Amino acid sequence: MGKVILYDTTLRDGTQGEGISFSAEDKVKIALKLDKMGFHYVEGGWPGSNPKDMEFFRMIREYNLEHAKITAFGCTCKPQTSPAEDPNIQSILEAGVQVATIFGKTWDFHVTHALKTTLEENLKMIRDTVKYLKSRGLEVIYDAEHFFDGYKSNADYAMKTIKAAEEAGADTICLCDTNGGSMPHEISEIVRRVVDAVQVPIGIHAHNDCELAVANSIVAVQAGAVQVQGTINGFGERCGNANLCSVIPNLVFKLKIDCMDHDKLQALTELSRYVSELANVHPDNSQPYVGSSAFAHKGGVHVSALLKNPETYEHIEPGLVGNSRRVLVSELSGMSNIIYKAEELDLDLDMNRTNPETKKILEQIKYLENKGFQFEGAEGSFELLMRKAFNGYHEPFELLALRIITEKREAGVIYSEAIIKLKVGEEIVHTAAEGNGPVNAMDNALRKALEVFYPFIRDMKLADYKVRVLDGNAGTRAQVRVLIETHDKELGSWGTVGVSENIIEASWQALVDSLAYGLLKKKKETEK
Numbered sequence: 001m002g003k004v005i006l007y008d009t010t011l012r013d014g015t016q017g018e019g020i021s022f023s024a025e026d027k028v029k030i031a032l033k034l035d036k037m038g039f040h041y042v043e044g045g046w047p048g049s050n051p052k053d054m055e056f057f058r059m060i061r062e063y064n065l066e067h068a069k070i071t072a073f074g075c076t077c078k079p080q081t082s083p084a085e086d087p088n089i090q091s092i093l094e095a096g097v098q099v100a101t102i103f104g105k106t107w108d109f110h111v112t113h114a115l116k117t118t119l120e121e122n123l124k125m126i127r128d129t130v131k132y133l134k135s136r137g138l139e140v141i142y143d144a145e146h147f148f149d150g151y152k153s154n155a156d157y158a159m160k161t162i163k164a165a166e167e168a169g170a171d172t173i174c175l176c177d178t179n180g181g182s183m184p185h186e187i188s189e190i191v192r193r194v195v196d197a198v199q200v201p202i203g204i205h206a207h208n209d210c211e212l213a214v215a216n217s218i219v220a221v222q223a224g225a226v227q228v229q230g231t232i233n234g235f236g237e238r239c240g241n242a243n244l245c246s247v248i249p250n251l252v253f254k255l256k257i258d259c260m261d262h263d264k265l266q267a268l269t270e271l272s273r274y275v276s277e278l279a280n281v282h283p284d285n286s287q288p289y290v291g292s293s294a295f296a297h298k299g300g301v302h303v304s305a306l307l308k309n310p311e312t313y314e315h316i317e318p319g320l321v322g323n324s325r326r327v328l329v330s331e332l333s334g335m336s337n338i339i340y341k342a343e344e345l346d347l348d349l350d351m352n353r354t355n356p357e358t359k360k361i362l363e364q365i366k367y368l369e370n371k372g373f374q375f376e377g378a379e380g381s382f383e384l385l386m387r388k389a390f391n392g393y394h395e396p397f398e399l400l401a402l403r404i405i406t407e408k409r410e411a412g413v414i415y416s417e418a419i420i421k422l423k424v425g426e427e428i429v430h431t432a433a434e435g436n437g438p439v440n441a442m443d444n445a446l447r448k449a450l451e452v453f454y455p456f457i458r459d460m461k462l463a464d465y466k467v468r469v470l471d472g473n474a475g476t477r478a479q480v481r482v483l484i485e486t487h488d489k490e491l492g493s494w495g496t497v498g499v500s501e502n503i504i505e506a507s508w509q510a511l512v513d514s515l516a517y518g519l520l521k522k523k524k525e526t527e528k
């Protein structure tokens with residue numbers, strides 16, 4: 001198998017996914033990234049749909065792209081009209097692109113029930129539209145909407161529609177599994193028949209309604225398709241499109257098909273997270289290849305083998321797609337997890353299987369996890385725990401007393417104040433601070449007391465604060481887990497955890513670890 005052309009439709013079909021929207025500026029940023037990665041086509045949007053998509057086409061013209069051709073999307077002209085008078089087609093010309101992607105109807109049922117026209121008229125619409133855009137000097141990709149459903153319903157008519165596109169001069173015909181309901185064996189067989197019957201290159205555009213969009217894209221390529229359409233992170237209408245973050249490494253590493261340079265593929269994880277960030281959606285941790293759990297190892301048996309050879313539990317080397325290996329520490333850990341983690345964190349601790357402290361700390365982790373702690377997202381608390389167990393750690397401060405008052409005053413305003421007494425070295429600090437709630441007041445008071453000794457904690461910002469009720473049936477008596485993420489410009493981000501039946505106590509534990517770990521990181525940084 002030779003080369004496969006990558007066609008990204010994140011900016012068009014991707015934005016048809018629920019909750020996904022990009023500004024014109026963000027679309028430009030994504031298009032530039034895709035270009036840099038070596039994507040061959042970037043579908044920028046439907047210029048006839050909305051002013052933002054048209055604005056994208058105006059903005060992207062200012063850039064000289066290295067690899068990608070920008071395509072503008074639209075449908076065939078309306079029944080009984082000509083493309084020259086169809087505003088949707090005219091907007092494609094206005095977009096100033098060199099490539100138009102036009103979708104047309106394949107399925108007889110859609111022609112009669114959605115377009116409400118005749119089968120003959122639909123063929124004319126396809127022919128006229130493709131011919132018109134070709135006559136205006138554009139490369140034309142013809143997306144055969146519902147091709148597989150159409151083929152199953154009336155193969156003869158489905159073939160006539162793509163023949164009409166071919167005869168009118170379409171440069172590529174892309175077969176769409178629009179409703180995402182086809183099985184791999186159907187895709188494979190139908191693509192093979194089409195490839196034998198037409199001369200133009202064939203593409204595949206698969207939706208994920210049966211969780212098969214990636215598999216269907218792969219079998220289509222094996223059956224002769226040479227273009228794959230899909231989106232970053234699988235964003236798209238309903239259940240999404242074929243996820244190119246999976247399709248591409250599958251093609252390159254599993255089928256040895258040339259579609260992206262290996263050095264560019266190393267930016268795939270970053271691309272995936274960048275697109276999620278701009279879409280303002282949380283990255284899907286369990287995404288194959290690029291998710292943060294894709295190479296995260298939790299079970300003790302796995303980690304033990306991994307230490308001997310990573311290939312025992314990894315199908316590829318994570319760095320090939322720019323991802324990295326992670327070892328999680330939890331109640332499912334064995335000593336291998338602890339030893340691996342200590343090495344990864346570069347802890348100068350004498351940690352090995354024969355050292356009884358290693359076993360003790362493993363037991364302590366299991367005990368704490370059983371109580372509701374979770375160290376997977378709290379590497380700060382985990383490292384402090386290990387350091388405390390190995391005796392080389394001195395707490396940077398000690399709590400002597402804490403009092404929090406919450407008062408509801410006139411006009412419904414809630415007010416909180418925390419009064420705190422700490423021992424820092426040999427000194428006693430006694431201070432108070434207000435906040436918009438008890439946790440905020442406690443945070444402010446703790447920082448106020450410590451800033452005198454450690455001024456750099458001003459730069460450590462609370463980036464995230466999550467509370468999870470652990471036993472919902474206990475109502476307001478329930479145990480809660482607080483996870484805090486702290487960020488510092490210089491030191492990066494770290495997570496800490498606290499668990500208690502009292503939300504203030506759980507927050508206190510996580511807050512104390514957050515600052516104590518920040519101080520430890522700072523100390524390590526200055527000693528470097």
Ligand SMILES: CC(=O)SCCNC(=O)CCNC(=O)[C@H](O)C(C)(C)COP(=O)(O)OP(=O)(O)OC[C@H]1O[C@@H](n2cnc3c(N)ncnc32)[C@H](O)[C@@H]1OP(=O)(O)O
Nearest residue numbers: 046048049050075076077078103104105114115145178237
């Ligand atoms: C399979 C796909 O994902 S295709 C892409 C789908 N994406 C989108 O729909 C997002 C962008 N769409 C839009 O902004 C709007 O739908 C527009 C601007 C394109 C059209 O808006 P309106 O003119 O108000 O039409 P509306 O959205 O209500 O209906 C779609 C029309 O397109 C027609 N149509 C659908 N497919 C085709 C086709 N291949 N060729 C020609 N006309 C088509 C429908 O029959 C319908 O026309 P009708 O109102 O005369 O029945």
Ligand SMILES: CC(=O)C(=O)O
Nearest residue numbers: 103143145146176178
């Ligand atoms: C064209 C397209 O997006 C589809 O048929 O799914």
